[in-house]
Amino acid sequence: MAQGSATKPIAAGTDSHHEILDPQRFRGALGLFATGVTIVTASHREAGLIGITANSFSSVSLDPPLVLFSVANTARSLKAFLEAPGFVVNVLRRDQRALSSRFARQGEDKWAGVAYTAGRFGAPILPDTMAAFDCLHYAQYEGGDHRIIVGRVVAMEHNVEGEPLLFFGGRYRALGEEIT
Secondary structure, eight states, rough: OSSSSSSOOSSSSSSSSEEEEOHHHHHHHTTTTTTEOEEEEEEEETTTTEEEEEEEOOEEEETTTEEEEEEEETTHHHHHHHHEEEEEEEBBBGGEEEEEEEHHHHHSSSSTOOOOOOOTSSSSEEEOOOOEEEEEEEEEEETTEEEEEEEEEEEEEOOOOOOOOOOETEEEEOOOOOOO
16 A cells, blocks of 8 residues: 555664664565555645545544644655645545555546545545545655655544455455454
């Protein structure tokens, strides 16, 4: 799900006594952390509607209500995400795998035939998702080969029915049995 990959070794520390981590092994280890799957959307005055599949979504703060996602510095949509007034994080359901795959690809019209309603800043809110967080840009940070974008949640909707789409070990997954 992460867009792009590291092109040079990642240092485990700043001094020369730390080992150099192999980027592919590092990516593989990160893939062992199960995540939900989202489609982050925005509306840009020149680029139009944009959207990417991301599993780099996280809550940051309850007061004020802040969330974040990250996008690769090489992503064609980065400039538009940074310039748009806000964005929506759409948390996908298990049955929205095809939509996730569609927005993970580049170079095609991702929006052809996709229903949505406009959020407060024009960003698309996708129907039938587990949750949608409508955000105003709050901050952005450099994060290696990605840009970390923080948004202040100004509106949200959620539905606890159904099951989330999950990503683990480089593959889509579904919830297993409950551990009691």
